[in-house]
Amino acid sequence: MLQVKNISFGYHKTTVLENISFTVNQGDVLAVVGESGSGKSTLLKLLYGAYDLEKGQLFWKDKEILGPKFNLITGPDYMKFLTQEFDLMPATTVEKNIGEFLSNFYLKEKKRRTDELIKVVELEDFAKTKVRFLSGGQKQRVALAKALANQPEILLLDEPFSHIDNFRKRSLRRNLFAHLKENNITAIVATHDQEDVLPYADNMMVIHEGKKVEMDTPQRLFKNPKNKLTASFFAEFNEFKLSELTDSNTNDIILVYTHELKLTENSKLKAVVKKSYFKVNHFLIEAEFNERNIYFEHDTKLDKNENVYLEIQESIINKRL
């Protein structure tokens, strides 16, 4: 188990991470999400032992992870960190880069592992190509395979698919996360992309301005987000006062995703359609309600200035209160 016990850190005087605690079970994937600058990369660097903590402690199993004051070489040997800058040998082929740290003593095993990882990152056609001739996304895939080559116990991934196009991303993600589970590799993934999180992460931690806001399974956080930041990571949402949705006269705010608002015959929620945006499998409708814009999803385009009535399932309202 990875244990993060109440850690705090700042690069200079300003605190970047404050009193963060969490645990990750061996073989689990934890996604760390948050706005740009919230401290995700810094957290990964601390887990890697790249800096000395101001406060708190880190443990993998019963071993403490310590910073540069205590270690000449950064990074424990059971851990690999795939950063946003890839550390590759440009004049060397893809397969040699991936196998760089694999022992030449067992050449057959080296070849088997290299071939297996080339398949995981779908670079079979480029095995013999020198890295300097590859695109940014291809280089990122080589770096990923290289990080997996020595079977780390923990893999730290900082925006692992940021350079990879949408055509390739989906299958690559499936391959990678399947490989991690099959090999019981614990992974911490910093990401902006919900597609990295929803299908694969066992848990998700939301950080905001260096503080842990929420941590739970992605499904639970999606169904019942406690704050706007968490909801906005998953989907577009509206804010309603409870009194706008029910007969209650309290001003509690309820977050309602755009897909949770449905057209109905008659309701308190009467809006006027302003615009329809095409969104692959539905239209996102912009409508005016109580002198502000609200958004909902609908199968077809709706006419401008059309009056619509909307409803939300009562069970959703009750859960969010």
Ligand SMILES: Nc1ncnc2c1ncn2[C@@H]1O[C@H](COP(=O)(O)OP(=O)(O)OP(=O)(O)O)[C@@H](O)[C@H]1O
């Ligand atoms: N080497 C550094 N020296 C000083 N300040 C830094 C350094 N690296 C990061 N910071 C600051 O620490 C804060 C957190 O940065 P960090 O890179 O951890 O955020 P992030 O959540 O990973 O952002 P992004 O999603 O954009 O990668 C930011 O305010 C950043 O400016």
